Amino acid sequence: MVGAVTIEEVARVAGVSRSTVSRVVNGSTAVSPEALDAVRQAIDALNYVPNRAARSLASSRTLAVAVIIPEDVHRFFGDPFFASIVEGINATIAASDYVLTLAIASNDPADKMIGYVRSGAIDGAIIVSHHTGDHFVERIAAAVPVVFGGRPAASAGTAYFVDVDNTRGARDAVEYLIGQGHRSIATITGPQTMGAAVDRLRGYRDALAAAGLRPGQVADGDFTAEGGAAAMRSILAQGTPDAVFVASDLMARGALGVLEAAGLRVPDDVAVVGYDDSAVATSVSPMLTTMRQPSFEQGNRMASVLLALLAGEEPPRATIMRTELILRESA
Amino acid sequence: MVGAVTIEEVARVAGVSRSTVSRVVNGSTAVSPEALDAVRQAIDALNYVPNRAARSLASSRTLAVAVIIPEDVHRFFGDPFFASIVEGINATIAASDYVLTLAIASNDPADKMIGYVRSGAIDGAIIVSHHTGDHFVERIAAAVPVVFGGRPAASAGTAYFVDVDNTRGARDAVEYLIGQGHRSIATITGPQTMGAAVDRLRGYRDALAAAGLRPGQVADGDFTAEGGAAAMRSILAQGTPDAVFVASDLMARGALGVLEAAGLRVPDDVAVVGYDDSAVATSVSPMLTTMRQPSFEQGNRMASVLLALLAGEEPPRATIMRTELILRESA
DNA sequence: GACAGCCGTGAGAGCGCTCCCATAGAGTTC
DNA sequence: GAACTCTATGGGAGCGCTCTCACGGCTGTC
Numbered sequence: 001m002v003g004a005v006t007i008e009e010v011a012r013v014a015g016v017s018r019s020t021v022s023r024v025v026n027g028s029t030a031v032s033p034e035a036l037d038a039v040r041q042a043i044d045a046l047n048y049v050p051n052r053a054a055r056s057l058a059s060s061r062t063l064a065v066a067v068i069i070p071e072d073v074h075r076f077f078g079d080p081f082f083a084s085i086v087e088g089i090n091a092t093i094a095a096s097d098y099v100l101t102l103a104i105a106s107n108d109p110a111d112k113m114i115g116y117v118r119s120g121a122i123d124g125a126i127i128v129s130h131h132t133g134d135h136f137v138e139r140i141a142a143a144v145p146v147v148f149g150g151r152p153a154a155s156a157g158t159a160y161f162v163d164v165d166n167t168r169g170a171r172d173a174v175e176y177l178i179g180q181g182h183r184s185i186a187t188i189t190g191p192q193t194m195g196a197a198v199d200r201l202r203g204y205r206d207a208l209a210a211a212g213l214r215p216g217q218v219a220d221g222d223f224t225a226e227g228g229a230a231a232m233r234s235i236l237a238q239g240t241p242d243a244v245f246v247a248s249d250l251m252a253r254g255a256l257g258v259l260e261a262a263g264l265r266v267p268d269d270v271a272v273v274g275y276d277d278s279a280v281a282t283s284v285s286p287m288l289t290t291m292r293q294p295s296f297e298q299g300n301r302m303a304s305v306l307l308a309l310l311a312g313e314e315p316p317r318a319t320i321m322r323t324e325l326i327l328r329e330s331a
Numbered sequence: 332m333v334g335a336v337t338i339e340e341v342a343r344v345a346g347v348s349r350s351t352v353s354r355v356v357n358g359s360t361a362v363s364p365e366a367l368d369a370v371r372q373a374i375d376a377l378n379y380v381p382n383r384a385a386r387s388l389a390s391s392r393t394l395a396v397a398v399i400i401p402e403d404v405h406r407f408f409g410d411p412f413f414a415s416i417v418e419g420i421n422a423t424i425a426a427s428d429y430v431l432t433l434a435i436a437s438n439d440p441a442d443k444m445i446g447y448v449r450s451g452a453i454d455g456a457i458i459v460s461h462h463t464g465d466h467f468v469e470r471i472a473a474a475v476p477v478v479f480g481g482r483p484a485a486s487a488g489t490a491y492f493v494d495v496d497n498t499r500g501a502r503d504a505v506e507y508l509i510g511q512g513h514r515s516i517a518t519i520t521g522p523q524t525m526g527a528a529v530d531r532l533r534g535y536r537d538a539l540a541a542a543g544l545r546p547g548q549v550a551d552g553d554f555t556a557e558g559g560a561a562a563m564r565s566i567l568a569q570g571t572p573d574a575v576f577v578a579s580d581l582m583a584r585g586a587l588g589v590l591e592a593a594g595l596r597v598p599d600d601v602a603v604v605g606y607d608d609s610a611v612a613t614s615v616s617p618m619l620t621t622m623r624q625p626s627f628e629q630g631n632r633m634a635s636v637l638l639a640l641l642a643g644e645e646p647p648r649a650t651i652m653r654t655e656l657i658l659r660e661s662a
Numbered sequence: 663g664a665c666a667g668c669c670g671t672g673a674g675a676g677c678g679c680t681c682c683c684a685t686a687g688a689g690t691t692c
Numbered sequence: 693g694a695a696c697t698c699t700a701t702g703g704g705a706g707c708g709c710t711c712t713c714a715c716g717g718c719t720g721t722c
Contacts, residue, residue, distance in 0.1 A: 019701070023700095055384075077413060119382060389709040390711085
């Protein structure tokens with residue numbers, strides 16, 4: 001950016017002062033139509049773009065927000081659930097004055113991520129997936145306003161978050177299976193360090209308990225396709241259930257492969273319900289019956305809450321979104 | 332970042348001047364051991380982090396680089412190939428003084444991305460996937476140093492890029508199929524607006540021509556699983572080939588499903604060779620024989636080239652990496 | 663012993679912008 | 693017509709840092 005056009009040159013060309021140019025750039029109303037016009041023309045002619053650093057230094061705002069990716073990059077990128085959320089966030093942020101950035105925090109020995117945030121590089125952050133152990137999250141939250149995707153395990157009560165009702169979603173899914181006549185229902189969960197996984201397991205247990213059924217087999221599938229396959233194998237090793245509630249579509253895909261390899265028909269021998277209604281759900285055979293999470297909308301809401309915070313408003317701390325069972329072939 | 336600790340306070344606490352603190356922070360050697368120590372202690376005690384905006388304003392460097400995501404977000408996130416590249420980039424950048432950021436350029440009506448780059452928000456950029464039509468890419472390249480993943484279609488000769496030898500990789504793959512005795516060989520390509528897809532198609536044709544074989548069927552699979560399935564269906568509609576060279580593993584997964592549904596055995600009836608050797612290759616059945624792309628290493632190299640550029644060095648404009656055929660079950 | 667050279671240090675200017683305050687001029691009010 | 697308000701504008705300070713330059717104290721050289 002050496003030798004770039006400055007506000008001073010724009011002012012000279014437009015025949016006004018720096019202050020007036022600044023007013024135009026920042027959308028102040030107290031500018032005469034003539035001055036407004038002159039400045040706009042000068043900006044176009046010179047192809048002027050305000051220097052971000054100078055702006056941020058003078059105003060102590062950056063007009064940038066970041067999605068922090070604490071996950072392992074591979075998991076984040078491989079999961080269509082995150083893609084939808086990011087798309088939702090992006091859609092809302094793109095319509096605002098802010099710029100959106102994704103920041104990778106993993107593989108970050110020197111706390112560079114924290115330094116980045118604390119150095120005033122962004123005005124606010126959205127943190128989507130976070131394990132309970134991530135205490136670096138608290139340090140980010142100490143520096144800038146943060147909105148979480150999913151209820152954060154720690155700092156409950158004071159944090160802003162947008163979550164889906166995982167417990168209820170899981171309960172609904174399992175109740176559907178019970179309603180279909182299944183009695184021996186296993187589950188493949190996500191890692192129990194993640195709130196969503198914990199809640200879904202609870203919903204599963206609640207539904208069984210409410211129906212007076214014995215708890216079924218529980219295996220952790222780590223929210224990956226491979227983990228789902230491994231979990232399914234470990235369940236089959238101890239007996240074949242009527243049905244399996246799988247806490248993500250990606251894991252369900254892995255499980256489906258294992259069931260097929262074992263010669264079990266879905267849904268006739270074993271019914272399968274997934275979670276997410278991501279693109280995966282319709283790309284497998286049989287297509288998944290699954291709990292739809294409104295991921296795109298969740299992204300929208302997270303972005304809206306963050307923008308409200310940055311605007312000095314007081315948005316609700318908790319936003320809970322409903323899930324919906326999508327019936328397809330697997331159950 | 333209101334009320335944050337400034338360099339001035341650190342200087343006061345350490346009993347030195349602003350300049351000396353700056354020297355310590357920036358790793359200058361011309362500081363006495365005593366001063367160094369005093370400053371370090373003051374920094375720790377006050378928990379000082381330099382203000383990025385001020386730093387950048389004074390030095391006209393930001394110590395930040397970005398990976399620009401021009402693709403549709405879903406495709407970018409869904410493809411493990413990108414995940415590996417980003418991991419490679421991240422690994423190298425993380426070891427430097429720079430901070431890495433991902434910026435989404437799609438869905439960006441107001442050219443905010445361009446403004447972001449031109450405003451001096453980053454020192455350099457890496458652009459991974461780009462269609463020939465993306466002329467916004469040129470505008471980014473006009474503002475900061477850019478390294479491309481894959482040979483850029485336009486601005487050839489002047490651009491810095493790191494590519495794999497796609498033509499040769501495809502030729503090797505098809506030659507392998509020919510060597511296995513296959514004579515009727517179809518191909519599923521990527522979009523012909525992308526250099527990698529063009530090169531792989533050329534390699535396929537070269538190999539057939541060199542062996543004196545007639546060109547087989549060609550169908551575009553759009554580098555997605557669904558597109559691969561559709562392309563496979565369109566090929567089968569016109570006859571069943573001996574073998575298919577598929578220009579990405581993701582598309583191969585889609586094709587495999589279609590072949591299976593058609594009652595064709597892989598590799599006995601139809602041999603399949605994929606491209607990428609991503610995680611997908613081993614998660615399908617039969618496991619894919621595929622051209623391994625050194626994606627992680629490619630990311631490393633892109634980052635290294637960019638860092639060299641930013642350091643004022645003269646790295647090679649073109650870096651071409653070799654692929655390697657990984658033999659598994661599908662061919 | 664005088665001078666050059668070097669090293670560690672501090673002072674000051676300035677990066678490009680925002681924001682507060684002063685001011686000029688026009689319009690209101692009594 | 694004097695005092696007042698209001699609006700559009702310009703000037704100046706300052707955001708927190710880097711970087712050049714000058715300076716004082718040291719060592720080394722003849």
